[in-house]
Amino acid sequence: MKDVSFELDGRRIEAAWWGPGPEEAPTLVLLHEGLGCVALWRDVPAKLAAMTGFGVMAYSRLGYGQSDSVALPRPLTYMHDEARDVLGRVLDAQGIRRCVLVGHSDGASIALIYAGSHQDRRVRGLALLAPHVMVEPFSIGEIERARDRWNTTDLLQRMAKYHRDPAAAFLGWNGAWLDPGFPAVLDLQPEIAHVRVPILVVQGAADPYGTLEHLHIIERETYCPVDRLVLPGVGHSPHLEATGPTLDAVADFANRLFRVHEPAK
Numbered sequence: 001m002k003d004v005s006f007e008l009d010g011r012r013i014e015a016a017w018w019g020p021g022p023e024e025a026p027t028l029v030l031l032h033e034g035l036g037c038v039a040l041w042r043d044v045p046a047k048l049a050a051m052t053g054f055g056v057m058a059y060s061r062l063g064y065g066q067s068d069s070v071a072l073p074r075p076l077t078y079m080h081d082e083a084r085d086v087l088g089r090v091l092d093a094q095g096i097r098r099c100v101l102v103g104h105s106d107g108a109s110i111a112l113i114y115a116g117s118h119q120d121r122r123v124r125g126l127a128l129l130a131p132h133v134m135v136e137p138f139s140i141g142e143i144e145r146a147r148d149r150w151n152t153t154d155l156l157q158r159m160a161k162y163h164r165d166p167a168a169a170f171l172g173w174n175g176a177w178l179d180p181g182f183p184a185v186l187d188l189q190p191e192i193a194h195v196r197v198p199i200l201v202v203q204g205a206a207d208p209y210g211t212l213e214h215l216h217i218i219e220r221e222t223y224c225p226v227d228r229l230v231l232p233g234v235g236h237s238p239h240l241e242a243t244g245p246t247l248d249a250v251a252d253f254a255n256r257l258f259r260v261h262e263p264a265k
Contacts, residue, residue, distance in 0.1 A: 001046070004057070005066075006093050008086070014038055014066040015059035015094065019049030026124070026258045027099040028250075029091070030058035031107030033130075033237075034173040037065025039162050044239050044247065048102075051251040054258070057094055061086070063172055069165040074172035076185045079106055083113035088120060096122055100254050104129040105209070105236065106173070109188060112218075116191030125257045127200045127250045130207055130236050133192065133214045135183040142208045143177045150174065192221040200227045200253040202246050204234030227253060 002017045016038050019025070028048055030041055037060040045056040061082060063070035075081060087110065091099070099122055103111035108131030115126055149155050150170055159166035176182055199222060201215045212230065219226050229249045231242045238246040 004094060008089060008093065011062060011068040012066075013059055013062065013068075013090070015057065015090075016045070017094075018045045018056040019053070020055045022055060022095045022097045025054045026254070027055040027057055027094075027096050028052070028102050028127075028254060029096065029099045030056065031087075031101060031103035031110050032058070032060065032064065033105035033107055034177075035064075035159070035169060036060075036104065036107070037067075037162055037169075039065060042240065044243070047243075047247055048251060051247060052254055054254060057096070059090055063165065063168045064163060066164055069168045070172065072168060072172055073175050076176050076179055076182050078172070078176055079109050079186070080113055083110045084117055087114050088118060091120075091122060098122055098124055098258070100125045100127055100257060102127040102129070102250060103131065104239065105132060109133065109186070112188055112195065113191050115197055116188070116194040119196075123197060125198045125200070125253065126195070127202070127253055128218075129202045129238055129246065130204060130210060131201065131214055131218070132186060132210060133188040133217050135177075135186050136210060136213065138211075139209045140178065143174060146170075147174050147178065189217065189221050192218055193223070195222050195224055198225045198227070198253075198257065200229070200249060202229045202231070202238045202249055204236060204238050204241065205230055205232045206234055207236045209236045 004015045004017045038058045041058055049056045060067040101111035108128035111126050156166050163169040203215050234242045
């Protein structure tokens with residue numbers, strides 16, 4: 001792993017790189033979940049680099065990991081803001097030339113918003129792990145239980161192992177999701193309809209944060225080919241709970257994009 005952290009608008013963004021650089025091979029760009037960061041991808045980046053021969057870049061969004069913090073409360077548009085105002089500049093800063101956006105949870109939503117809002121020829125595909133494309137009422141109960149754990153357990157101390165500002169990381173995410181106005185914001189059907197690259201969706205059938213309806217909406221609303229992998233008994237983190245089949249699917253998807261449809265340059 002190589003530290004490739006950088007500054008954006010005077011604020012530090014933690015970033016790391018595995019495998020070859022963007023001038024040598026395509027890149028898998030990892031976009032973390034609502035409570036994630038670079039470190040919480042664990043050994044997934046190294047495994048993907050070894051499986052594909054491609055570069056892998058992960059970064060921690062502001063307020064997460066070792067990146068600089070943010071003011072609270074986060075705006076309800078925080079995923080749209082990241083996609084529209086930040087992600088493209090991250091790709092610029094890292095010299096990305098050809099990539100697949102690999103997003104988990106909130107990160108998958110950000111990937112969809114980006115691809116549906118930008119004509120960025122660098123992005124050749126989306127690999128979405130447990131994406132959110134709308135708010136399901138049942139998932140709010142799980143987010144409320146997370147708030148209870150924050151208030152009654154040592155969750156702050158455990159998150160402090162990975163985040164410089166664990167309160168910003170947790171409260172920014174939790175507060176937005178529990179805001180009554182959030183469902184009106186997180187309706188990604190318009191963005192999905194404008195995606196123009198192939199999509200892979202990996203969904204756990206036992207995900208407490210989302211049902212297969214998210215996958216069905218993506219399949220129904222996009223004009224692009226959608227590959228799917230539904231994993232029985234798997235929850236919200238398929239790359240950690242079912243690492244083998246999940247990474248096999250992501251690697252196969254990326255290899256087909258770059259080695260079959262688009263020979264390496």
